[in-house]
Amino acid sequence: MQSRGVIIIGGGVGGLCAAIALRQAGLEVAVYERAESYRALGAGLSLWPNAMRAFELLGVAREVAGAGVEWRETVMHRWDGKVLSRLAVDTLCRDLGQPTVGLLRAELHQVLLRALGPDVVHLGAACTGFHVGNDRVRVTFADGRQVEGDCLVGADGLHSVVRQQLFPEVRARYKGRTSWRGVVSVTSPVLPEGSQFELYGPGGARVGIYHMGRGPEGTWRMYWFLMAPAPAGGRDAEGGHREAVLSHVRGWAEPVESLIRSTPESAILRTDIHDLEPLPHWGDGPVTLLGDAAHAMVTDLAQGACQAIEDALVLAKHLRADSDKVRALRTYESRRRPRTAYVSELSLKAGSLRYLRPPLARWARDLLMQALPRSVALNTLRSVVSHDFLA
Template identity: 45%
Template sequence: MNALIIGGGIGGLTAAIALRRAGIDATVYERTPELREVGAGITLWANAIAALGQLELAEPIMALGMPELHGSIRAANGQVLTRLDNSALRGQFGAPSIAIHRADLHSKLLSALGEQHVVLGRQITRFEEGGAGVTAFFADGSQARGDVLVGADGLHSLVRAQLHGPQPPVYAGYTAWRAVVPFDHARLTPGETWGRGVRFGQVGLANGLAYWFATQNVPAGQRKPGAEKAELLRNLRGWHAPVEDLVRAADESQILRNDIFDRPPLAQWGTGRVTLLGDAAHPMTPNLGQGACQAIEDAIVLMKALRAANDLPAALRQYEAQRMARTRWLVAQSRRVGEVGQWQNSVAVGLRALAAKYVLPAMQSRQLRQIVAYQV
């Protein structure tokens, strides 16, 4: 069996690794001329680590990250609203949660796959089914033919657009800044800080680095090249230590800014010999840290569906059916968490602080267990 995987991100690489481990000849086609990830951090929860364990990648990837054992939600003045202890999750589910640099994760996945199985500079323009196969057509005039095609080409997936039409993604109402900086871990206050329409998060990474992010309610498309750092420092003036110091530690060129989008769930991901995976299928806001985790889960379920399949279209529909309810729930939950975190009405923010103290811990614990207890 020959699988064409469109997109060389975390989901596409993991899917190619999984399929090749199952004896399927999988090749990744990536539109960019060079494979590299952005300078940002990522959280891999226990469910993703357990899934990676099925590819014998859990240990080497954990070695590149830092265990996320605890964190807090704070008010802008530093008052702790609630604490989160993840250490119990490892004992219960057999895998930790880690924070890792996206570039380190991407590099490890590429190494595990082998660069010879990635074709760069291939922007898909369309695909055609016929003759018991599917053909991908690329912008440079080249073609590739396979038994199945997997669209793992992200939020703005061209494979999804051909399947379901070119609907635009849905803006969540806020933008996000991110950076990775050298920083003393002893000074960090891991977790999130909630203000009025503004949030800030921080976590330690390996090698003396820290990852931080900030959000703000603004209209889409409001980037300010060369002035993002100054904008952030205005938004976060007077917040508890070390929030402002983390922002100051970043060079302007290191600060990434992206508006936050997701999409409404699909009734069916693919048709025939074509399916979707990761953000192409179920893009979600980053509020639960599950975007990459769900792409990794997708890859394992896809592998198991195709491994012994006689009817390939039926196997792809089986994969989709197994994944759709879970990812639909996570898209909705992630958007809901983001909406609450971005409240800016003073009365609502006060009520949110009370809920964080007295209601959120139990809700958060149940939600986390529902997320990480899933077995692919």
């Protein structure tokens, strides 16, 4: 049986960042990822100044910024194009000395994999469980393989196998809506570069359109999402993602319909939106959790991945500082639980007015958005992204 220092289950954003941070801290680390390969899925990410600061400490900020687009402004609209409010993202970034970057998730994975180098990430390794004995942890995989290590970090996402073994009673909460996401290359930029475009419409639907930088042969890559109420576990008919999206946005202001129509069916992903109620514990003995496995949150502040990246730095800080690994894991958890519970709660609040269905409630929300000083939303965001997570 192979013996490892820190075993990380899950090679998503959180697991890969944790591996880089732990290696920087001088620890031996191995990542086990269920997928056979990293595929270019149709999804983008906003990485706010807190994540960019973490990337700076991981030594990859330049590569991350170079792979994406720096965002300057979000403009919020009613479905028919009427402007409701603007968020001056560039003001926030200038004050904090860090950009906000939008990039494709697949490109972020490639930056992180390059930083790790070969032999750290093991693909096609689906963890099925673990066993703790004599202060060591033994992990078992679906193909019968076993590895042993000093610590186990479950960075295996919303439906974490590691969390299910630690806390079998915990269930992810479905938030009553689903997301469709797509990436498409277009020949004209559609929006000013650095601008994000959001629209709120009938039926509780919300659309976002974002620049993701230059594509091949002079094209522009655009990322869009639709959030809309739907029953849990709903599915589109085969080949029917685009029609399902269009059924929510017919007649909305351009470029919504034209972008969706030009997105290949295979470039559209559908994902139900869940979160986790803040957990009272994240671990036991030499086992802990990180990222969505510990604190999946709704997407309304775009902080899920940003918080996983913060987790990675804080975990490495405490494992470096304390030779008692179990104590270091508990210290990491005690630092991260209040912070992520706060951001998760604020994300729920940020979403509470976004998916309103009754026309009167939407009308009142739209009036409020126009009347509210723009500094209110900016200051809420500032309270999240300016936090010194390593203090």
